[in-house]
Amino acid sequence: MPRSLDGLVLAPVADQAPGQVGTRTRFTYHEREGEIWAEYEGGDVVRGRLVGTRQGDLLDFRYVQLKQDGTTSGGHCRSTVAELPDGRLRLVETWEWESQPGSGTSVVEQVTEQAP
Incomplete structure (x- = not known):
């Protein structure tokens, strides 16, 4: 049985392009019966939400965010959940x-401390 994401805080391991999520962004995940959702903020993101589904170690979700410059954007993500040697979880995304050009890959990992 895969470990639940419910209540976990994750953060990117590297910064993306300006105006996107970065190492100061924190995602707080929730999970129940195959549904996942999260709130996120920090760095260039004032407020973000994601919602989707989980089947085993695969996540499929849509996300929307409000950025510091007052613009909004949204997109689609597929992630694979993996357990790190120290027991923390990692998502490879x-x-x-969908609202602007661009695509890529990123990695977020479970953090044990809260955002500064």
């Missing part, structure tokens, strides 16, 4: 904007 493949994402694509």
Whole structure:
């Protein structure tokens, strides 16, 4: 049985392009019966939400966010959940904007401390 994401805080391991999520962004995940959702903020993101589904170690979700410059954007992401040697969880993500050009990959990992 895969470990639940419910209540976990995750953060990117590297910064993306300006105006996107970065190492100061924190995602707080929730999970129940195959549904996942999260709130996120920090860095260039004032407020973001994601919602989707989980089947085993695969996540499929849509995300929307409000950025510091007052613009909004949204997209689609597929992630694979993996456990790190120290027991923390990692998501390897493949994402694509739906509201603007751009796509890529990123990695977020479970953090034990809260955002500064």
